[in-house]
Amino acid sequence: MASHKVVLHFPLHQLNQPVVNNLIKRYDLDFNILRAEVTPNERGFVVLELTGEEQNFCDGLAWLDTLGVTVQPLSEDVVRLDDRCTHCGACVTSCPVDALYVDRPSQAVIFDQEACIGCGICVDVCPPRAMVVQF
Numbered sequence: 001m002a003s004h005k006v007v008l009h010f011p012l013h014q015l016n017q018p019v020v021n022n023l024i025k026r027y028d029l030d031f032n033i034l035r036a037e038v039t040p041n042e043r044g045f046v047v048l049e050l051t052g053e054e055q056n057f058c059d060g061l062a063w064l065d066t067l068g069v070t071v072q073p074l075s076e077d078v079v080r081l082d083d084r085c086t087h088c089g090a091c092v093t094s095c096p097v098d099a100l101y102v103d104r105p106s107q108a109v110i111f112d113q114e115a116c117i118g119c120g121i122c123v124d125v126c127p128p129r130a131m132v133v134q135f
């Protein structure tokens with residue numbers, strides 16, 4: 001048995017489909033939803049802890065890929081290099097838990113490390129590479 005924390009991002013055409021239910025039934029996985037958010041006609045994601053046989057987990061990921069569902073592993077120890085951050089805001093809409101947000105009225109982008117679940121999404125969208133995952 002193995003346990004994995006992952007973020008699933010759903011394409012528009014899958015937003016109203018029972019993807020997670022089908023995943024756990026097809027691949028005999030247990031799940032715990034850590035966070036979920038769906039904006040109709042825009043985006044949807046769910047942060048899950050999946051538990052089951054490793055092969056079933058891998059097969060499940062392959063099946064999700066055929067549906068166009070993007071799977072991102074959760075990682076740990078995300079930090080922001082403040083001297084690199086330009087407060088451009090590019091990361092704000094990508095963060096699934098609002099750990100990056102714009103402060104008003106200063107317009108500064110704030111990183112709330114306590115709220116961060118370590119998905120690593122901001123690392124890829126930050127132009128000056130200010131968000132870093134430490135291993």
Ligand code: SF4
Nearest residue numbers: 085086088089091126
């Ligand atoms: S994308 Fe990078 S540079 Fe822009 S606000 Fe976020 S952390 Fe700062």
Ligand code: SF4
Nearest residue numbers: 095116117119120122
């Ligand atoms: S890694 Fe980045 S995108 Fe993911 S939760 Fe933390 S701040 Fe948000």
